[in-house]
Amino acid sequence: MLLSRGALPIPQGPSPEIYSAMKQPHSLSSANPSWSARAGGSCVPNLAVSGRACLAYKQGPDLGMLVPLQVWKQKWQKKGEWFGGGGRCFDRGSDTCFRCGGTGHWASECKGRVPLPVTTSPPAFPEALHSTVGPFLMACVSPCCAETPEEVFQALTELGYGAFRPGQEVAVMRILSGLSTLVVLSTGMGKSLCYQLPAYLYGKRSKCITLVISPLVSLMDDQVSGLPPHLKAVCIHSNMSKSQREAVKGGKVHVLLLSPEALVGGGRAGSSCLPSADQLPPVAFACIDEAHCVSEWSHNFRPCYLRLCKVLRDRLGVRCLLGLTATATLATARDVAHHLGIQEEEGIAVRSAAVPPNLHLSVSTDRDKDQALVSLLQGERFGGLDSVIVYCTRREETARIAALIRTCLQGSIRCPLKWVADSYHGGMSATERRRVQNNFMCGQLRIVVATVAFGMGLDKSDVRGIVHYNMPKNFESYVQEIGRAGRDGKPAHCHLFLDPEGRDLHELGRHIYADTVDFFTIKKLVQKVFPRCKCLELHRKQQDLRRQACQDDGMSGQQRVCYKHERAIPVQQTVESLDVREEGIETLLCYLELHPQCWVELLHPTFSSCRVVCYGGPQQLRATAKSSPPVAVWLARERLAGVDHTHASSVEFDVIALSDSMGWEVLPVKRALRQLQWNTQLQKGAETSGVLVEFSDLSFHLRSYGDLTDQEMDSVCNFLHHRVTARETTTLCQLQACFRAFQSVACQARALYSEGVDEERSSRLKALLMDYFEKKPALDETELTRREEEELREWEGQIRSDIRNFLSIRQDEKFSGRAIARIFHGIGSPCYPAQVYGRDRRFWRKYIHLDFNKIMRLATEEIIRWK
Ligand SMILES: Nc1ncnc2c1ncn2[C@@H]1O[C@H](COP(=O)(O)OP(=O)(O)OP(=O)(O)O)[C@@H](O)[C@H]1O
Secondary structure, eight states: OOOOGGGSOOOSSSOHHHHHHHHOTTOGGGSOHHHHHHHHTOSOOOOOOOTTTTOOEEEOTTTOOEEEHHHHHHHHHHTTOOOSTTOOOOOTTSSOOTTTSOOSOOGGGOOOSSOOSSOSSOOSOSHHHHHHHTTOEEOOOOGGGSSOOHHHHHHHHHTTOSSOOTTHHHHHHHHHTTOOEEEEOOTTSOOTHHHHHHHHHHHHHSSOEEEEEOSOGGGHHHHHHTSOTTSOEEEOOTTOOHHHHHHHHTTOOSEEEEOHHHHHOOTTTOOOOSOOTTTSOOEEEEEEETGGGGSTTSSSOOHHHHHHHHHHHHHHOOOOEEEEESOOOHHHHHHHHHHHTOOGGGOOSEEOOSSOTTEEEEEEEOSOHHHHHHHHHHSHHHHTOSOEEEEOSSHHHHHHHHHHHHHHTTTTSSSOGGGTEEEEOTTSOHHHHHHHHHHHHTTOOOEEEEOTTSSTTOOOTTOOEEEESSOOSSHHHHHHHHTTSOTTSSOEEEEEEEOTTOHHHHHHHHHHHHTOOOHHHHHHHHHHHSOOOSHHHHHHHHHHHHHHHSOOOOOOTTSOOOOOEEEEEEHHHHHHHHTOOHHHHHHHHHHHHHSTTOOEEEEEEEEEEEEEEETTOHHHHHHHHHHOHHHHHHHHHHHHTTOOOTTOSEEEEEHHHHHHHHTOOHHHHHHHHHHGGGOGGGSTTOSSOOEEEEEEEEEEEEEEOSOOOHHHHHHHHHHHHHHHHHHHHHHHHHHHHHHHHHHHHOEEHHHHHHHOOOHHHHHHHHHHHHHHHHSOOOOOHHHHHHHHHHHHHHHHHHHHHHHHHHHHHTTTSOOOHHHHHHHHHTOOOSSSOHHHHTTOTTTTTTTTTSOHHHHHHHHHHHHHHHO
16 A cells, blocks of 8 residues: 555645644654554554653644754743743743643643643543644643653663663654654664664554664674564564564564665565555654665765655655664765754754764874784784774785784784684675674684675674774765774774875775766666657647637646656666666666656566467467457557567567556556466366466666656756766765875874874874864865876876777777776776676776776777777
């Protein structure tokens, strides 16, 4: 069942938010739980809320906005009024009590007709309040619940904790009040409790479920087993047992963990194992872990995340969203807050300093990094540390460096050699990875040399050191990675090796260019997404007829007449024809969906090609057509188009396009086609049907207009191109800024290893990080371009000659400027894989230090000349 807000009538009385909360069984937490529970006759009962934790809020009809009590408290204080724990009941913009019309009394003294909206045991509500104060609601706090209710603290104890850590209480209470919340807290500060406790309380009170969307599919089982014993949780995956499914449907679990792909259904991983919305118990709220991914400006952008909030709202009717992240700049946090539906006046609910104070940071520039690393690990500062993670960018390096450490640190510690250092990366088998992780967790392995794949979801509080062998791709990644040390609050050390020649910079730049899409490619995609339909033509004909029959109806020719068509764009074919990765295409489609004009509507990926084989020959195909309208329609159209299928015994067609053109829903059409296999009447005298129906070609599935004008098509292309280039420029500037900042605090290595940490430089780096996260960074694009221009001028002749050389060697193949630029940068792509093109070392990665776009321009010019 789709719960679309658009489908609901816009109410006159309560604000749309509250109205939809009352109407929709899955939106229990769209407003205060008590309200929705009572209004909808559903089952999440009231939880008392606290003034201290800034929970109560005002809901305005005009904006449907939520304003925390504290904001109002400040406003009242400005007016010389006291407002807060005492609990008064005021009407909007005046000192008048909305319950009785009086002024200046306590809520408990009020003799008004309308009961207080929020109390520990609420009276009948909100019908009475609605009828009295109409669309305007304001929650007040009664004296008895000025503090966080005892019930919440008791639940905290039941989960095994004595007290809240900073930020947790506010976040928990906001969620219990149904307020969407973003929590930005450093790693290890206890973000998980912000969803665990409300999920536990909601689940304890009634049959409902909390969704937790986590990107770490491989660690989900660990996450489930690491939850407090009172909290029942399961994670969604393909081999989920029947009893687990039943438990989810029956509301017997508090928490359901799933990946964004499992929810949104993006890509191949998007097998939707999630029971449909009408089979799920009411969703109390949804928690999005690593919420920075929701923002396209984040460092760790995943297309499925972009659509997450929309899908949660539209498909599951969830209104209360909790975002958890350890790293988000102010700009990213604002963007995420916007996605979560948090109003700007509320600010970011919980936000902590970027770098915990117990971490000591240092950076050095070393010509011989291997030697420097060994010296560091043997030196005074790191020599005595028990658990250390060394981060490298490339997988191949992890094994080499782990071996180097094992060899060089031989004899300096007493335990057997294999426990000194080991490598870890995403390419290793699951068993191997688990072995390394377990050894590290139980303290038997001292050093793990890993890619960033190691450490996500790792709950080891006594990691004492983090070493970056390569520069991280940006400050967010750096903070996330160093945040894995010293989670117990005791001192921990972090060191970064900065390549003096900026080689890391080039290596990381490659990853940015890997996702670059040029204008021409975008245009090809846009043409696939918005193929012309006949709606406009038919509409015009109709208008002409009408005009002839009577007068002009005055409708402008510019009006949109197409209501969007259902289309399928085969994934593999599109990846090959555009030479862009599946995720890249998915991202562009997401941009189109999130555009204010909602150019497309994305649906679950689907198999679009249907093949019907009749073993009984052409005669049987004709019989099949008689009992299957889609097959009949397709054959008839083929005949009209001049294609003869009289002697064919099988047909293959695009079932999505066919259903759309017939005005039928795809699902029943597919079901009916599948049923042909069991229709024994199709083969006389036989027990089987003799018909085989197969679906293939996994496709992006969407609804899009077919009547865009040429100008509109151009503006869609421009919009996409602008988004892609803006993202590329921002990421490149961030990378440069990151390099410069590290460079500014870097020191000569030697002194550092023997004398320990330089506190002054450590504080300077922390200040730079703080600035980055708290302020809008000034990204100097011009500086970047000027330097690159100069460098390129020096190399231009050489590059042109190499391009010509490359083209002459590979005369039989076709290349675009972008394909050549990728090869010269050492970036593999679907059509030009690294395994093939990386073998020719004369060209592969040769110009990694020069600007990608400029090489692309030179290559395009040379290709034109070559022709
Ligand atoms: N209020 C609390 N009192 C004591 N310990 C707590 C409290 N809250 C959380 N913890 C503990 O702190 C540790 C870190 O918590 P958690 O994993 O939730 O951190 P996190 O912020 O989610 O970290 P990460 O970003 O790495 O996922 C856990 O061992 C948890 O049990």
